[in-house]
Amino acid sequence: EAQVTQNPRYLITVTGKKLTVTCSQNMNHEYMSWYRQDPGLGLRQIYYSMNVEVTDKGDVPEGYKVSRKEKRNFPLILESPSPNQTSLYFCASSLSGTGHQPQHFGDGTRLSIL
Protein backbone atom coordinates (compact mmCIF):
# COMPACT_ATOMS: atom_id res chain seq x y z
CA GLU A 1 0.00 0.00 0.00
CA ALA A 2 1.34 3.42 -1.00
CA GLN A 3 1.87 5.50 2.09
CA VAL A 4 3.84 8.07 4.01
CA THR A 5 4.72 6.83 7.48
CA GLN A 6 5.63 9.10 10.37
CA ASN A 7 6.93 8.12 13.79
CA PRO A 8 6.17 8.74 16.53
CA ARG A 9 2.48 9.71 16.24
CA TYR A 10 2.53 11.43 19.63
CA LEU A 11 5.38 12.73 21.75
CA ILE A 12 5.53 14.74 24.94
CA THR A 13 9.00 15.97 25.88
CA VAL A 14 10.81 18.78 27.65
CA THR A 15 12.54 21.90 26.46
CA GLY A 16 16.04 21.34 25.13
CA LYS A 17 15.91 17.57 24.71
CA LYS A 18 16.84 16.73 21.11
CA LEU A 19 14.25 14.76 19.18
CA THR A 20 13.80 13.31 15.72
CA VAL A 21 10.58 12.62 13.88
CA THR A 22 11.03 10.08 11.13
CA CYS A 23 9.25 10.09 7.78
CA SER A 24 9.37 7.35 5.21
CA GLN A 25 7.57 6.92 1.88
CA ASN A 26 7.33 3.79 -0.25
CA MET A 27 6.30 5.41 -3.55
CA ASN A 28 9.77 6.26 -4.86
CA HIS A 29 8.83 9.93 -4.74
CA GLU A 30 11.51 12.50 -5.39
CA TYR A 31 9.95 15.34 -3.45
CA MET A 32 9.39 15.34 0.32
CA SER A 33 8.33 18.07 2.68
CA TRP A 34 7.57 18.87 6.31
CA TYR A 35 4.72 21.08 7.51
CA ARG A 36 3.45 22.20 10.86
CA GLN A 37 -0.24 22.78 11.43
CA ASP A 38 -1.40 25.32 13.97
CA PRO A 39 -4.99 26.46 14.60
CA GLY A 40 -6.01 29.29 12.29
CA LEU A 41 -2.69 29.25 10.45
CA GLY A 42 -3.25 26.24 8.22
CA LEU A 43 -0.16 24.31 7.23
CA ARG A 44 3.16 26.08 7.01
CA GLN A 45 6.10 24.53 5.23
CA ILE A 46 9.21 23.96 7.33
CA TYR A 47 11.65 22.33 4.91
CA TYR A 48 11.43 20.49 1.64
CA SER A 49 13.65 18.28 -0.45
CA MET A 50 13.62 18.00 -4.23
CA ASN A 51 15.78 14.86 -4.20
CA VAL A 52 18.49 13.03 -2.30
CA GLU A 53 21.00 15.41 -0.69
CA VAL A 54 18.96 18.45 -1.81
CA THR A 55 17.08 20.33 0.91
CA ASP A 56 15.70 23.86 1.12
CA LYS A 57 14.03 26.07 3.70
CA GLY A 58 10.30 26.63 3.62
CA ASP A 59 8.38 29.39 5.35
CA VAL A 60 9.24 28.53 8.97
CA PRO A 61 12.60 26.70 9.15
CA GLU A 62 13.95 28.24 12.37
CA GLY A 63 14.66 25.66 15.06
CA TYR A 64 14.49 22.69 12.70
CA LYS A 65 16.92 20.60 10.68
CA VAL A 66 16.36 17.95 8.05
CA SER A 67 18.43 15.49 6.07
CA ARG A 68 17.82 13.46 2.92
CA LYS A 69 20.45 10.76 2.71
CA GLU A 70 18.11 8.25 1.11
CA LYS A 71 15.21 8.81 -1.25
CA ARG A 72 12.61 7.22 1.00
CA ASN A 73 13.50 8.94 4.29
CA PHE A 74 13.26 12.56 5.37
CA PRO A 75 13.67 12.96 9.14
CA LEU A 76 12.84 16.19 10.95
CA ILE A 77 15.25 17.09 13.75
CA LEU A 78 14.64 19.46 16.62
CA GLU A 79 18.07 20.01 18.18
CA SER A 80 16.79 22.03 21.14
CA PRO A 81 13.00 21.99 21.19
CA SER A 82 11.11 24.89 22.70
CA PRO A 83 7.43 25.25 23.71
CA ASN A 84 6.61 27.29 20.59
CA GLN A 85 7.35 24.17 18.56
CA THR A 86 4.39 22.42 20.13
CA SER A 87 2.33 21.61 17.07
CA LEU A 88 0.97 18.96 14.72
CA TYR A 89 3.53 17.99 12.12
CA PHE A 90 2.90 16.43 8.73
CA CYS A 91 5.32 14.89 6.30
CA ALA A 92 4.34 14.81 2.63
CA SER A 93 5.75 13.48 -0.61
CA SER A 94 5.05 13.83 -4.30
CA LEU A 95 6.34 12.25 -7.44
CA SER A 96 8.40 15.23 -8.47
CA GLY A 97 9.03 18.82 -7.53
CA THR A 98 7.27 20.37 -10.48
CA GLY A 99 4.47 21.95 -8.50
CA HIS A 100 1.49 20.32 -10.13
CA GLN A 101 1.92 16.97 -8.47
CA PRO A 102 -0.46 16.50 -5.55
CA GLN A 103 1.18 15.70 -2.27
CA HIS A 104 0.55 12.58 -0.21
CA PHE A 105 0.47 13.22 3.51
CA GLY A 106 1.40 11.12 6.50
CA ASP A 107 -0.92 10.69 9.47
CA GLY A 108 0.76 13.42 11.49
CA THR A 109 2.88 13.67 14.62
CA ARG A 110 1.58 15.61 17.58
CA LEU A 111 4.48 17.13 19.53
CA SER A 112 4.10 18.73 22.94
CA ILE A 113 7.16 20.54 24.28
CA LEU A 114 6.88 21.34 28.00
Add this chain to the structure above:
Amino acid sequence: AQSVSQHNHHVILSEAASLELGCNYSYGGTVNLFWYVQYPGQHLQLLLKYFSGDPLVKGIKGFEAEFIKSKFSFNLRKPSVQWSDTAEYFCAVNGRNAGNMLTFGGGTRLMVKP
Protein backbone atom coordinates in the same frame (compact mmCIF):
# COMPACT_ATOMS: atom_id res chain seq x y z
CA ALA B 1 5.58 35.53 -2.54
CA GLN B 2 2.38 33.55 -2.65
CA SER B 3 -0.37 33.60 -0.04
CA VAL B 4 -3.83 32.16 0.44
CA SER B 5 -6.78 33.50 2.36
CA GLN B 6 -9.80 31.52 3.48
CA HIS B 7 -12.32 33.93 4.90
CA ASN B 8 -14.67 31.46 6.57
CA HIS B 9 -13.02 29.89 9.59
CA HIS B 10 -16.08 27.97 10.77
CA VAL B 11 -19.17 26.96 8.83
CA ILE B 12 -22.16 25.10 10.21
CA LEU B 13 -24.73 23.65 7.82
CA SER B 14 -27.62 21.25 7.96
CA GLU B 15 -27.60 18.15 5.79
CA ALA B 16 -28.70 18.79 2.19
CA ALA B 17 -27.72 22.45 2.36
CA SER B 18 -25.47 23.83 -0.35
CA LEU B 19 -21.87 24.65 0.43
CA GLU B 20 -19.50 27.30 -0.85
CA LEU B 21 -16.14 27.89 0.80
CA GLY B 22 -14.15 30.92 -0.26
CA CYS B 23 -10.50 30.90 -1.25
CA ASN B 24 -8.50 33.83 -2.55
CA TYR B 25 -4.84 33.72 -3.42
CA SER B 26 -2.14 36.23 -4.08
CA TYR B 27 0.54 35.52 -6.66
CA GLY B 28 1.74 37.48 -9.64
CA GLY B 29 1.79 34.69 -12.16
CA THR B 30 0.37 31.36 -13.24
CA VAL B 31 -0.76 29.12 -10.42
CA ASN B 32 -1.67 25.55 -9.59
CA LEU B 33 -4.55 25.37 -7.11
CA PHE B 34 -5.64 22.63 -4.74
CA TRP B 35 -8.30 21.82 -2.19
CA TYR B 36 -7.43 19.33 0.52
CA VAL B 37 -9.74 17.85 3.14
CA GLN B 38 -8.80 16.67 6.62
CA TYR B 39 -11.35 14.46 8.36
CA PRO B 40 -11.18 14.39 12.16
CA GLY B 41 -8.02 12.68 13.32
CA GLN B 42 -6.81 11.95 9.81
CA HIS B 43 -4.22 13.29 7.41
CA LEU B 44 -4.91 15.63 4.51
CA GLN B 45 -6.35 14.16 1.35
CA LEU B 46 -6.60 15.76 -2.05
CA LEU B 47 -10.15 16.77 -3.05
CA LEU B 48 -9.41 18.37 -6.38
CA LYS B 49 -6.82 20.36 -8.29
CA TYR B 50 -6.58 22.90 -11.08
CA PHE B 51 -3.58 23.28 -13.38
CA SER B 52 -4.98 24.57 -16.66
CA GLY B 53 -7.92 24.25 -19.03
CA ASP B 54 -11.55 24.24 -17.91
CA PRO B 55 -11.75 26.54 -14.88
CA LEU B 56 -14.53 24.41 -13.38
CA VAL B 57 -12.93 21.33 -11.91
CA LYS B 58 -14.70 18.37 -10.38
CA GLY B 59 -13.24 16.37 -7.56
CA ILE B 60 -14.15 13.43 -5.40
CA LYS B 61 -17.32 13.08 -3.32
CA GLY B 62 -19.35 15.55 -5.41
CA PHE B 63 -17.13 18.56 -4.77
CA GLU B 64 -16.24 21.07 -7.45
CA ALA B 65 -14.31 24.32 -7.58
CA GLU B 66 -14.19 27.21 -9.99
CA PHE B 67 -11.06 29.14 -10.82
CA ILE B 68 -11.84 32.79 -11.53
CA LYS B 69 -8.60 34.36 -12.61
CA SER B 70 -9.86 37.95 -12.51
CA LYS B 71 -10.86 37.52 -8.88
CA PHE B 72 -7.86 35.40 -7.84
CA SER B 73 -10.38 32.98 -6.41
CA PHE B 74 -10.84 29.22 -6.28
CA ASN B 75 -14.03 28.63 -4.32
CA LEU B 76 -15.12 25.14 -3.34
CA ARG B 77 -18.75 24.09 -3.81
CA LYS B 78 -21.02 21.16 -3.17
CA PRO B 79 -24.75 21.28 -3.98
CA SER B 80 -25.88 19.11 -1.06
CA VAL B 81 -23.68 18.32 1.94
CA GLN B 82 -23.82 15.21 4.08
CA TRP B 83 -22.95 14.65 7.70
CA SER B 84 -19.85 12.76 6.53
CA ASP B 85 -18.52 15.99 4.96
CA THR B 86 -17.75 17.30 8.45
CA ALA B 87 -14.05 18.08 8.21
CA GLU B 88 -11.53 20.86 7.83
CA TYR B 89 -10.92 22.12 4.30
CA PHE B 90 -7.72 23.71 3.10
CA CYS B 91 -7.11 25.67 -0.05
CA ALA B 92 -3.51 25.69 -1.33
CA VAL B 93 -1.63 27.45 -4.08
CA ASN B 94 1.58 26.73 -5.91
CA GLY B 95 2.99 29.49 -8.04
CA ARG B 96 4.47 28.11 -11.23
CA ASN B 97 7.76 29.88 -10.54
CA ALA B 98 7.85 28.77 -6.90
CA GLY B 99 9.09 25.24 -7.50
CA ASN B 100 7.00 22.82 -5.52
CA MET B 101 6.41 25.20 -2.62
CA LEU B 102 2.80 24.82 -1.54
CA THR B 103 1.18 27.55 0.54
CA PHE B 104 -1.95 26.70 2.49
CA GLY B 105 -4.78 28.86 3.69
CA GLY B 106 -5.75 28.84 7.36
CA GLY B 107 -8.47 26.25 6.80
CA THR B 108 -12.26 26.23 7.14
CA ARG B 109 -13.82 23.95 9.69
CA LEU B 110 -17.14 22.61 8.38
CA MET B 111 -19.68 21.01 10.65
CA VAL B 112 -22.73 19.38 9.08
CA LYS B 113 -25.63 18.78 11.42
CA PRO B 114 -27.62 15.60 10.78
